[in-house]
Amino acid sequence: MRIEHIGVAEYIENARNDPEWVSEYYSVLFERIGKVEPEINSYITLADPEKAVKNAVESAKRKTTLAGLPVAVKDNISTKGMKTTCGSRILSNYVPPYDATAVRSIKEHGGVILGKTNLDEFAMGSTTETSFYGPTRNPWDLDRVPGGSSGGSAAAVAARIAPVSLGSDTGGSVRNPASFTGTVGFKPTYGVISRYGLIAYASSLDQIGIIGLSVEDIALLLDIVSGEDPRDSTSIAYPSAKSFYSSIKDGDRYLGDFKAVLVSEMWRGVDPDVNTVLKAVIGKLESNGLEVTEISIPEIEYALPTYYIIAMAEASSNLARYSGMLFGISKDPSGVDWVKYYSRIRGIGFGREVKRRIILGSYILSEGFFDQYYLKALKIRRLLKQRLVKVYGDHGFIISPTTPITAPRLGENIDDPLKLYALDVETVVANLVGGPSISVPAGFAGGLPVGLQITGPPLSDLDMLALAYRIEEIIGSGKTHAPPLG
Amino acid sequence: MLLGGKMGFDIERLMRLALIYVDEDEASRLVNDLKRIMDFFNKINSLDVESVDPLYHVLDASGKLRSDKPEPKDTIEWIRRHSRVKGDMVVGPRTIVEE
Amino acid sequence: MRSIIGIELHIQVNRVGSKLFCSCPTNYYSAEANRNTCPVCLGLPGSLPVVNYSVIEKATRLALALSSRISGSLIFVRKHYFYPDLPKNYQISQYDRAGMVPFASGGYLDIGFGGSSKRIRIRRINIEEDPAKISYPEGDPLKSPYSLIDYNRSGMPLLEIVTEADMESSKEVRAFLEKILTLVDYLDICDPDLEGAFRVDANISIEGGERVEVKNIGSLRDVEKAINYELTRQRNIIRAGGSVKRETRHWDSARGVTVTSRAKEYEEDYRYFPDPDLPPIEITKEFIDNVSSNMPELPWVRAERFIESYGLSRYEANVLTSRRWLADYFENALKYYGNPSKLADLLINDFLGIVNEHGGSPRVVKGSPDKVGKLLSFLDRGVISIKILKQILPDVVLRDLDPEEIIRSRGLDVISDRSVIEKLVDEVFRENPKAVEDAKKNPKAINFLIGKVMAKTRGKAHPAIVREVVARKLRE
16 A cells, blocks of 8 residues: 555545555554654654554544544644643653643544644744754755744655644744645634644634645545634634535636735745746636736735734743643752742753743833833734735735745754744734635745745635635645655 | 843843743853844834734634533642642742742 | 721632633632642643633622722733742733723722721722642741642632722721621622631831731731731831831731741732733623622611611621621521511520631531521520520531420420529419418418419429429418
């Protein structure tokens, strides 16, 4: 059996027809993990193979919706009884006593948690190099980063050592690595997938997302993990009578039914090769009936600093709880006062980038700076939302590069925070506005994948997936190209 | 260690505010990074949004209320396995701070 | 030297089923350490708070009773400070600043004091979560090498009531607190007699001087003591020509003194911001109207009613309405015994004495009000003497024994109480002067008088005692 081209849809079909096939699939999958994973380092923790197969086969026999589908889960999403580290030393021994709602949904529908994937520490980064567990490598070029922060989730799917994965996206953390690894990465509207159990980085921006090989696969899993959750006050019920999967499969939607717009500011500073690949794709879409216009939104230049101010402020609050008391690494506190004890544990437990963001976030929220930075950023956030919702209404989805460049080499950006932050320039807008955004593979530049990003207003998820599905039909899906591994 | 300049950082105070200890080598590098990031943040000063209200929650949806139904959960086994305990109490540091 | 006192009172909402942001039960008092917790109140990574509807309802009741203005939007904020009892190292609370708003502001409570009434203004009411409980292996934090945390209390709902600095003595503060505690009891918000039900911080100054905050006062007795101690301390400083330093002090209950919280160079910066996990909840007029129309009778209204309807004194009415269960008990007993004045007297002087001897909690009261009513009817009918009533009362109140049962099983139904018999004999002697004269001459005629006494008790008086008393009285 070759599993390179088996996505969610193909898995479920085979597994439901023949539970015996499931054990064969799993043995090939684990064999491939054994071969490929040491080079990629996409997992922090792997499920016990025997238990996973047993669960999967049983689940397939019971004809559950997911029929034992293995799902890789980013290691900042809580899994009961399975270590959840956030890629941090401070949580290196943390085993949650509960499942995140999304994980619970997957299990309840007969899915199997295959493992916990590598990430930038606490999802703070865009390259998966800030992980305490070492960097993940890009399956297309092992000297390059897979993007981040959901680098492990994207690399595992790209390397075909997971058919699909959950990531989290605070400022592009699902779409950026999807773009760098030639996979599809989707961040829904804020609230569509419950955040309960997602370990917070910046609560008002965080959203669980899905990385897969095709739009169809994304929609299939989205139907499982979306939905209003009584445990998350910010979660919402997506207002649609039809499932995401059956909606995108609706044969009545044509490319010509959609409108798209290019925002000139989002094409500034884009690598010329990336630009060439994407413009060619857009030309092809236009010739297939997509209406494309071009406008300028000068305020978008403020999105990146605005995003980082809000994210760091919230992060400083969310990460206050890591202090070596009830969970995570600790030392014998005897004879040590709490100021010293907390300072030391946090000094040892957090990596450099996380410290930077917590300290700066605390500073931004403190007396005298709150109005000047935090409150002002929130005002710009409203302004941007108003501007963009108007643009979406008038011109349709915004189409842009997902990242201004292809995957950089390991170590290229890590020492310069500003260079690192610049990787998020295209993606943060969706998180600030709260709307959905997706990155689909659009081709290659210099042998490295290039992603095309579609961004829309809140609750346009269904239409966006339908558009992405039509685009995929025209330019081909990630499923067709596998990196030369193993 | 108070660093001068227009965007001076009192690193001692920042360490206390965030309760993160950084040694001297790391501190000087950190201060340098913080200055650069703050310069980047200062870009927002050039935009006038005086008349705009801050956006605290991205969706307009109202919050949720939970009905008052108690559901006992006992996490003591988990606490025993994962925390430092003495007689089922979690052990913490001293609360008296030596100056 | 006029003293100026304002207080911040934290009332624990222990009369709801579950905690403020999670479904853990609120009746943790009897639970063993760390048995009453979940990922939310332990602050575990990834957990999220969801607001308990009942707490909002009860906070609305309090705001209405104090005539406070309820904000149209319920906004929770994060208050940041690190401390070992705070699992998230921030407390979900409320605040007054751009984008944030207290649950309710303004309002007042009138306290009766020294025969007149005084208005204490309320500044604001906030809803917030209680931290965990911290204790020390050596008792004293100074001597203990580490702290011990019990998270059972973590996440309990608190109502913070902040007053204006309108009070001038520890007595006024106590009167205010007693009235508020009675109020929250009536509103079914808080059982004020439970451990940790309230905590007080007091801002104390002498006119013209700096303000000192005294934190951590946990009982009514300590409130008076702490304020008096602090006022004396400040007056002595001023008399000695010094000036009071603005500072925070802690009440050391064991030693009965306020002590300075060690001079801290670091001043806490709480970095308040709206909690992104909790979108604002609209508090509609319909909701408030609905709560308003379902308000329980307020204690001061009930006290007036007791005076008017039952002819009680103000003192009696105030004592009986000081707790809702007691006032209910009184009114329920009245259904079985028609003399409010005698009933009030018994409840205040004897019944409460028994309850207080056993800790003061209504939970020790097992006997139903009808039984207490029955006892008083027995007394009125001369079945038992007041002495015997007082002797039986504890068994009725604490053990729910039936008065009739007790009287029968202990032979108390036979009237053997000499004082009762003496009274009856006197009565019979008064009513039958001729028979008395006869009996003095003819010893056989004594039987007539004995028969009269027995008839009066429907045969329940002890015959030998009656004979003895009658004979003695005849000799006198």
